[in-house]
Amino acid sequence: MDATQIRRIEEYQLSPTLQQEIAGLLGRAFPGYPSGQTYFQQLPSFRFLATRAQQLVGHLAVAHRMINAGGTPAFVFGVCDLCVDPLFQHQKIGSILLDALEEEAVRFPVDFIVLVATEPEFYATKGFIPFENPSRWVSIKDHKTVGLMQQPIPGGLLVKSLTGKKWGDGVVDLLGTMF
Ligand SMILES: CC(C)(COP(=O)(O)OP(=O)(O)OC[C@H]1O[C@@H](n2cnc3c(N)ncnc32)[C@H](O)[C@@H]1OP(=O)(O)O)[C@@H](O)C(=O)NCCC(=O)NCCS
Secondary structure, three states, rough: OOOEEEEEEEHHHHHHHHHHEEEHHHHOOOOOOOOOOOHHHHHHHOOEEEEEEEEEEEEEEEEOOOOEEEOOOOEEEEEEEEEOOOHOOOHHHHHHHHHHHHHHHOOOOEEEEEEEOOOOHHHOOOOEEEOEEEEEEEEEOEEEEEEOOOOOOOEEEEEEOOOOOOOOOOOOOEEEEEE
């Protein structure tokens, strides 16, 4: 089996070819993802890409942001669109991508890695804990701001704490869009 290569790339450095490859992968991994698009609502800060024999097989985008973590300002890496090509799932590629992000997060350091997930079992294996705080975030549709959402996030936020900072009980304000 070919080795998995991981690299980090700043958003502004993505070539048109790479953007096309990422859009293709997102379309295969997430049925209904906006066609040809590399982001759901807003651009991330950077991405980790996984390749096998130079083929893009895994992806994780990161919003580097300050949020209000239930009463305390906190530095976070918000994970968006973590996915592995359906033909390459269950080969630890998703785990390797999250490990690479955590290594970067510990070095910075950020206080929490945060995400909203449809696969909580996978993230439980990686040490993420669910929180159901009331939350606030900006909603964007078709490149227009359509409102300010204020409600608990369906399914909850999954949080991995890195610096020992306390995740509060109050409102979580994402200070921007959903991850
Ligand atoms: C979720 C996803 C990123 C996991 O990536 P992966 O490379 O297949 O995962 P790994 O091989 O690292 O899995 C490690 C362990 O996590 C658990 N796991 C992985 N995928 C899972 C899933 N879909 N449901 C439940 N548990 C899962 C398993 O325990 C797995 O170990 P195993 O393969 O020995 O059973 C991938 O399945 C995927 O892209 N799914 C479609 C897109 C998606 O839903 N992304 C997440 C959005 S929140």
